[in-house]
Amino acid sequence: MTTEKTVEEASNKRTGNAKDVGAVVNAIQILRHLANAEGPEGATAIARATGISPSTTFNILRTLSNEALTSFDNETKTYRLGLGLSELAVSFIGRSYADLIQPELERLSTSHSILITLWQVTDDAHIRVIAVSAPAVAHVNVAVGSRLPELVGAAGRCIASLRNLPEDELRRRLTRVRWETPPSFEEYQRDARDALEQGWAIDQDHLYRGVSMVASAITDHDRQPRFVISGIGISAQHDREKLEQIGASLHETARFISRSLFPQTGPTE
Structure with a gap:
């Protein structure tokens, strides 16, 4: 299982930075997990899969949903990737x-x-x-x-x-x-x-x-x-x-x- 510490250490190793911003690293880890998930998942399942604490996972998911980077289903209490990601990705379309x-x-x-x-x-x-x-x-x-x-x-x-x-x-x-x-x-x-x-x-x-x-x-x-x-x-x-x-x-x-x-x-x- 990937923990918050190992995710951050891996990022530091690649970039050479002394320390990355933990909240940003965790948010990226959650988005990557949802991108590879077979379907929508609840906050508890996401926290378990990423190794990020449940409270931190919930707060990050709420923020990502407010920015439309994730989408929350109120009936099933689950999250999936949101339409807002397409706004970020559109600048890459057509690039080699x-x-x-x-x-x-x-x-x-x-x-x-x-x-x-x-x-x-x-x-x-x-x-x-x-x-x-x-x-x-x-x-x-x-x-x-x-x-x-x-x-x-x-x-x-x-x-x-x-x-x-x-x-x-x-x-x-x-x-x-x-x-x-x-x-x-x-x-x-x-x-x-x-x-x-x-x-x-x-x-x-x-x-x-x-x-x-x-x-x-x-x-x-x-x-x-x-x-x-x-x-x-x-x-x-x-x-x-x-x-x-x-x-x-x-x-x-x-x-x-x-x-x-x-x-x-x-x-x-």
Whole structure:
């Protein structure tokens, strides 16, 4: 069960803030719960599901209903999402995924002083850069529109881990990938297994000498890769420990975006 404390800690971990406003965090948690609920629910059931105290849950629901963000049924004493949410959401209609994700890319780039790119996984087994955020320090340049085979680099290891390809198919596809310093098949396979477990992968000097990459995949309802967020930097500026820290941060953000763009109806990790 999610508690008020753990919800707030999770939000702080992603944003880097010292402390978020508890009432706002709780209100968002209640709205997310109602968005995934099978039907209208009473205040007691909502409090039990979210781990927020009943009195706090009731007060938040009353406020949300006053603002039309939730709707209260007086007969059944239950709540559901309200029409007022459409007023907030209307500004997002017509915006691309790249536009929606761009603020997260900028936050990551600023926090870690590394170039952050958003790759779209295409239908022809490639990845294509659709958004970039560059740090103020010296960095590697990557142009929007750049394309690479989907199994290449750190992004490729993340994708391979989710594709779960048979070994012979993985070997065949990797023979078509060009690396400046190719990893062994066993090393690549091990990295892909690690990526599945930890949620991110690293490529140091394999795709391009002197360039290090770290990546995490944004997945859809079926846990298939739709986008990949990657950090790309000059190897001399980012040691292994720093890359691992960036990887964990990318994974937190990728999970957040996955939940936001492709919400699950069943239990989540």
